[in-house]
Amino acid sequence: MINISKIKITLLSMLTAASIAVVTILLNSFFSKPDLYNMGEIEVPKLDVNLTNDSKLKDAPEIEKVETTFEYKIIGFMAGENESSVIVKKGNKEQVVVLGSVLDKKYTLISVTRDEIVFQANNNLYKIKNLVGK
Numbered sequence: 001m002i003n004i005s006k007i008k009i010t011l012l013s014m015l016t017a018a019s020i021a022v023v024t025i026l027l028n029s030f031f032s033k034p035d036l037y038n039m040g041e042i043e044v045p046k047l048d049v050n051l052t053n054d055s056k057l058k059d060a061p062e063i064e065k066v067e068t069t070f071e072y073k074i075i076g077f078m079a080g081e082n083e084s085s086v087i088v089k090k091g092n093k094e095q096v097v098v099l100g101s102v103l104d105k106k107y108t109l110i111s112v113t114r115d116e117i118v119f120q121a122n123n124n125l126y127k128i129k130n131l132v133g134k
Contacts, residue, residue, distance in 0.1 A: 070119070070126055071090055072090045073090070075087050075089045075094065075132065076132060079113050083098070084109075085112065086112055108120045112130075116129060116130055
């Protein structure tokens, strides 16, 4: 016959041993402190960067804002780090233009952001304010 008292004592001793181990680990983690080392002050070298050259700015031609008619309407866009595109509409025809591709053999899509879409035709840049979704 199975002796129930021996089973109880065995289970109770295993449970007691596990409890002692958990309490020991808890107390060890509570009283142990991390080793912090004083590294002293770290000196960051000063960099004097001149991003603009005044002589180049004086010699640069004045930028002239020219009003032109861009015959396409921007109806959608996707601006991402690697892939950007716009959806344009002219009349009843819609087209998807991917970054770097040419629209109507004339306009090359240069950049797409939430605020501005830039096309290039010949040597002219067409900066279009992005009003999609606003």
